[in-house]
Amino acid sequence: MIKKILPQTYIAFIFLFLYVPIAVLIFYSFNESRGRGVFTGFSLNWYYKLFSNEIIIKSVINTLIIASVSSILATIIGTMAAIGISNFNKKSKHAIMGITYISIINPEIVTGISLMLLFVILKIKFGFTTLILAHITFNIPYVILNVLPKLRQQDNSIYEAALDLGCTPHLAFFKVVIPDIMPGILAGFLMALTYSLDDFIVSYFTSGVTSQTLPITIYSMTRKRVSPEINAISTIIFVIVLLTLVLSNIKQIKKEKYILSLKRKRRLSE
Numbered sequence: 001m002i003k004k005i006l007p008q009t010y011i012a013f014i015f016l017f018l019y020v021p022i023a024v025l026i027f028y029s030f031n032e033s034r035g036r037g038v039f040t041g042f043s044l045n046w047y048y049k050l051f052s053n054e055i056i057i058k059s060v061i062n063t064l065i066i067a068s069v070s071s072i073l074a075t076i077i078g079t080m081a082a083i084g085i086s087n088f089n090k091k092s093k094h095a096i097m098g099i100t101y102i103s104i105i106n107p108e109i110v111t112g113i114s115l116m117l118l119f120v121i122l123k124i125k126f127g128f129t130t131l132i133l134a135h136i137t138f139n140i141p142y143v144i145l146n147v148l149p150k151l152r153q154q155d156n157s158i159y160e161a162a163l164d165l166g167c168t169p170h171l172a173f174f175k176v177v178i179p180d181i182m183p184g185i186l187a188g189f190l191m192a193l194t195y196s197l198d199d200f201i202v203s204y205f206t207s208g209v210t211s212q213t214l215p216i217t218i219y220s221m222t223r224k225r226v227s228p229e230i231n232a233i234s235t236i237i238f239v240i241v242l243l244t245l246v247l248s249n250i251k252q253i254k255k256e257k258y259i260l261s262l263k264r265k266r267r268l269s270e
Contacts, residue, residue, distance in 0.1 A: 022238060029231035046228040050236075053229060059217035066128065066213060067196035070135035075189040077136065078143025079181075085144065086151040100141045111138055112205035119206065127208035134206040135196045142195065143188035150184030 032043035050056060085096050103111070115134045124130055154177070162172040178185075200215040207216060218230055 025231050026235045026238070029228060029235045031228065034228055046232045050229045050232045056214070056217060056229065056233060059212050059214045062128075062211055063197060063213040063215075066131050066135060066211075067193055070132045070139060070196050071189055071192040073132070074136045074139035074192045075143050075185060078140045078188055078192075079147050079185055081140065082144045082147035082151060083177075086148060100144055103138065103141050104145075108138075108199075108201040112202040115202065116205040125208070126206065127211045130206045130208070131203060131211055131213070134202050135199065138199070138202060139192035139195055142191045143185075146188035146191060147181055147184040150181040154180050 028039070029046060030042050030044065031039050032045065033040040085093055088096065112134075115130075115137065119126065119130045119133075124133075158180070159172055159176050162176045163169065167175065198215070199213070200219065203213045204216055204219075207213065212220075214233075218233070221227055221230060
């Protein structure tokens with residue numbers, strides 16, 4: 001009996017520790033009062049103020065633009081790099097992968113300061129350009145690590161068969177290799193997009209006055225006093241992420257059910 005209760009209690013404690021603060025944040029985002037200690041009544045006032053706050057809206061647009069552009073470019077560069085690495089010999093591959101892991105293990109504050117100094121030396125004006133370059137830099141390794149396993153799983157005989165059937169190397173690459181590793185490319189893109197949207201430290205050191213991202217704007221707002229508008233925008237972000245996860249899980253469940261139904265039909269036909 002104790003063996004059954006202890007794991008359940010432990011899991012319940014972990015979930016409470018993780019999600020009770022979020023629940024409190026969501027609850028007080030609807031608080032009529034600015035204070036966080038007392039709930040004076042239900043109100044959508046802070047959501048109205050949030051959408052009329054030009055600074056927050058501008059930082060959200062900046063974040064989406066920077067994350068989208070940097071993720072797309074990092075995915076293209078990372079995929080090309082992964083394909084190149086997969087064709088190297090064993091020693092060269094280990095050496096390059098070691099360098100790739102260093103950039104992931106390296107503390108973000110070191111990466112941020114290093115990039116800031118590099119942009120100063122190169123005399124690049126801080127703004128969208130420096131932010132996009134910085135985000136591409138720390139996103140490329142994640143794309144490489146997502147694409148490489150798919151390249152290892154790939155059957156080279158299919159590519160060779162496409163060449164034998166008359167495809168040019170260029171056409172065979174886009175018709176055979178890219179579709180085969182597409183799950184890894186998509187996973188790398190989504191990871192890069194997530195890191196770009198969430199990044200604060202590197203963005204803090206490489207942003208300009210007119211190109212601040214949402215995390216930097218929220219940080220600057222909390223330095224003086226935590227406004228209920230922050231609760232509102234945090235609630236919106238949480239709901240969007242939650243809905244995305246739910247929809248992706250539903251899609252995956254439907255896909256698994258469809259595959260199972262096909263397998264049953266094949267068994268019955270046999």
